[in-house]
Amino acid sequence: MQEKAQAEHGAMMASTGIESLDDIMGGGYRTNRLYLIEGVPGSGKTTLALQFLLEGARRNEPTLYITLSESSEELVSVAESHGWSLSGITLRELVPSEAALRPDDHYTMFHPSEVELGETTRTILEEVDRINPKRVVFDSLSELRLIAGSPLRYRRQILALKHFFAGRDCTVLMLDDMTSSERDLQVQSIAHGVLLLEQMNPDYGAERRRLRVVKYRGLSFRGGYHDYAIRRGGIVVFPRLVATEHRKVSGMQRLPSRIGELDTLLGGGIERGTSTLITGAPGTGKSSVVAQFVYAAAERGESAAMFIFDESINTLVSRAAALSIDLQKHIDTGRVTIQQVDPAELSPGELIQAIRKSVEDRGVSMVVIDSLNGYLNAMPGERFLIIQLHELLTFLGQSDVATLLISAHQGLIGSNMTSPVDVSYLADAVILMRYFEAEGEVRQAISVVKKRGGAHERSIREFRMLDGRIMVGEPLRNFRGILTGVPIYQEAAPRVET
DSSP states (O other): OHHHHHHHHHHTEEOOSOHHHHHHTTSSEESSOEEEEEEOTTSSHHHHHHHHHHHHHHTTOOEEEEESSSOHHHHHHHHHHTTOOOTTSEEEEOOOOGGGGSGGGSOSSSOHHHHHHHHHHHHHHHHHHHHOOSEEEEEOHHHHHHHHOSHHHHHHHHHHHHHHHHTTTOEEEEEEOOOSSSOOOHHHHHSSEEEEEEEEOOSSSSOEEEEEEEEETTSOOOOSOEEEEEETTEEEEEOOOOGGGSOOOOOOOEEOOSOHHHHHHTTSSEETTOEEEEEESTTSSHHHHHHHHHHHHHHTTOOEEEEESSSOHHHHHHHHHHTTOOHHHHHHHTSEEEEEOOTTTOOHHHHHHHHHHHHHTTOOSEEEEEOHHHHHHTSSOGGGHHHHHHHHHHHHHHTTOEEEEEEEOBSSSSTTOBOSSOOTTTOSEEEEEEEEEETTEEEEEEEEEEETTSOOOOOEEEEEEETTEEEEEEEOTTEEOGGGTSOEEOOOOOOOOO
16 A cells, blocks of 8 residues: 555656755655746756756656747757757747847837737747647746736736646746846745755855755655755755654674774773764874774774865875874775865765765765864854754764764863864763873873763873874873873872781
C-alpha cells in the first residue's frame, strides 16, 4: 500500500531537473499547476527554467519556452555555456521587432495594453494549442506587467492564463525578475507555489546565492534558506542540513591515537559519535594531534575526511611526515581525503554538503574541521555559526562519526587569551593546549578539561614535537599555575616511610 502511494505521488510530480531541489520540494513540482519563480537579475532563473524543460525533454515530453525579454539566440547561448542542446525544447520569441523603433509605428489613439496585450495573449494561446506541451516557461512577468498597464488587468491576465492551463495537464513556471518598485504579492497569491532565488554580494569574495520555498500548497517541503551555486552544467543546490532526519544509534567505539600517554589522558581515546574540540594558541600542536588521530584511524582500515582552512594540503602533509605521520600513503589509497576550503569562495551550505557526502557516500569514521576560525570566516554572519554547527555535530554524531574541531586562541600566553567563537559547550570533549614558561624555555602542555564519553585523566602533561615524533610526557605534578602560562615550581612533598 505504501509503495502504491509513493508511485502515485511520483506520477503526480514533475521533476525540477535538480535532484537536491526535488528533495527540498518533496519530489518537485506538482503537475498541472502554475508556479512563480522570483529572483533578481543574475540569480539563475533562466538556468533553473531550462533545467526544468530539459528534464521534460529527456522524458520525451513536449516543452515550450515563451520568452518576452530575451531572444532565442541569447537562450541558445546560455544553454551552450552549460554544454546543453535545446533541440528538444520549442522556443517562442515574443520580443518587439525592429519596426517598433520607428516613430511612425508608435501608438497614438490606443494604449499599448489595448493592442499588445491582446496580441501577445493570442500568440501564446495559439502556440500552446499547436504544441500541447507538458511543461511551459514564461520569461518574464515583468514584460507582461508593463504590457498590461494596470495592476487589475495584469492580475486578471495571470488568472486567465492559470485557468487556461488548468485543464491541459501542463506544469507552468512563470519567471519574475523583481524589477518593479514594489514587491508583487498578487501573483504569489495566485500561484500554487513560489520559489525565491536570492543573490548576495559580500564585501569580499564571490557572490553567494540561496533559495527558499516561500509557499507550496498542499505539500510539505523543507523550509528555510538553502545555498546554491551556478556551475557549468546547471544549478547545484545544497539543501539545509536537518539533523533530525538522520537518526542512527551510535556505538561509542573508542578510537585511540596510538600514542599511549595521550590515550591515557583521554581515558582510552576519542569515541565514535562524539565531537572533540582541540583549542589553544597557534603553534601548540593542535593540527599535529588531529593528524595523528587520522593516521591511526587509517592504519586500522577506517576512512577519514579532513577539511582545512588555514594551510595548504602540501604543508599539512609535509609537517605530518616530519613527525612520522605518513598521511600521503593513505591519501593515495583513498582512506584519507583532504579538501582545502577557501572561505571567500565556498558557501557554508556547500561545505556542509561536502561533509555529508563524505559520510553518506564514503562511510568515513572521522571528520576534521581545521579550523573553526576559518569556518567562521565562511559564514555570512557570526550569529548563524552556532546554530549551523549544532546541526552539523548532531548529524555527525547520529551518523556514528567522530568529529575533531580545531579552534585557535587569540594570543600566545597568559590568562587573557580569547577564542573568536566559543563552542566548548557543544563539544563532547575539550582538549586544551597551552604554552608555559619554565627554566628559561617556552614549553607546551596538554590537558583534557571536559569529556562526556567517560572518565579521563585530570592531570596536565607536557607535550613535545621532538626527534620526528609527538611525545606526551608524565603529569607535571611539581608545577602549579601552568594554565596561566607562568607556572611556579614547587618541591614534591617528602615521602614518609612506614
